Amino acid sequence: MTTAKHDRRTFLAMSAGLVGLGLGFPARAQTRAPDADVLVSRGGAIEVDLEARFGPTRLAGRSARLFSYGGRVPGPRIEVRPGDEVTLRFSNNLPEPTNLHFHGLHVPPTGNADNIFLEIPEGERLTYRFKIPENHPAGTFWYHPHLHGLVAKQVFLGMAGLFVVRGELDEVPEVAAAREQFAVLKDFEVAGGRVPPPSPMEFVRGREGSLVTVNGEVEPEWSLEQGGLLRLRLLNASTARFYRLKLEDHPLYLIATDGGALAEPYELDELLLAPGERAEVLVRGDR
Numbered sequence: 001m002t003t004a005k006h007d008r009r010t011f012l013a014m015s016a017g018l019v020g021l022g023l024g025f026p027a028r029a030q031t032r033a034p035d036a037d038v039l040v041s042r043g044g045a046i047e048v049d050l051e052a053r054f055g056p057t058r059l060a061g062r063s064a065r066l067f068s069y070g071g072r073v074p075g076p077r078i079e080v081r082p083g084d085e086v087t088l089r090f091s092n093n094l095p096e097p098t099n100l101h102f103h104g105l106h107v108p109p110t111g112n113a114d115n116i117f118l119e120i121p122e123g124e125r126l127t128y129r130f131k132i133p134e135n136h137p138a139g140t141f142w143y144h145p146h147l148h149g150l151v152a153k154q155v156f157l158g159m160a161g162l163f164v165v166r167g168e169l170d171e172v173p174e175v176a177a178a179r180e181q182f183a184v185l186k187d188f189e190v191a192g193g194r195v196p197p198p199s200p201m202e203f204v205r206g207r208e209g210s211l212v213t214v215n216g217e218v219e220p221e222w223s224l225e226q227g228g229l230l231r232l233r234l235l236n237a238s239t240a241r242f243y244r245l246k247l248e249d250h251p252l253y254l255i256a257t258d259g260g261a262l263a264e265p266y267e268l269d270e271l272l273l274a275p276g277e278r279a280e281v282l283v284r285g286d287r
């Protein structure tokens, strides 16, 4: 598996590879599943208001006291394009300090960009500003807190959201023709409507919750029409849990990983996703 250099030739290889696997389809309007709140850049810029919050949050059809972005788990999905200017007005209404990390984005780790040394005290605000480079690869990235000593706790309590860069991979005709579904995999532990503190062992070794969710739901159902193609864009937003993913009788065609788009699709029986990891697979609706 090699990562695509972002030029025309490799994406032609991706396109030809998909056609070779029988995954070529006439392009049609892309259907976006309404799986989360989505904030999309317009005219080369995006302005986002994001609030870190603690309180009753809807999770798996119930209410639990979680940490969240804007009262939702996962937080809103942010979508940009290469060259976009990002302005993100962040307010911290958690009962403790926090900050933001833009996982995987190629933006400066300094100033008011992806700077994990910033600390936003309880009740305060900070405006993050950065530009997505013109040559930024398309891909599935994410944001979460990254304040030293509080990362695992805050992420486990619910803080995570997708950050998507749209670009060349999205324009490969066979990929553009697929139905797109984002899936944020995240485990929680909830008892009596709240997240109990970790045991000393969990504190040291990492914590796995018994409630496994996809986009904040338990076992959501998605349908795929006969002959249709599904583009699953996966994020493991758990702090410790690994996911081994498999679809009965359906191969997964890997088209992108943390490193961005592959040069060609790669057929898999199953996919292992480590904490923080992303992957994109195509699935054909042929059964």
Ligand SMILES: [Cu+2]
Binding pocket: 101, 103, 144, 276
């Ligand atoms: Cu990260």
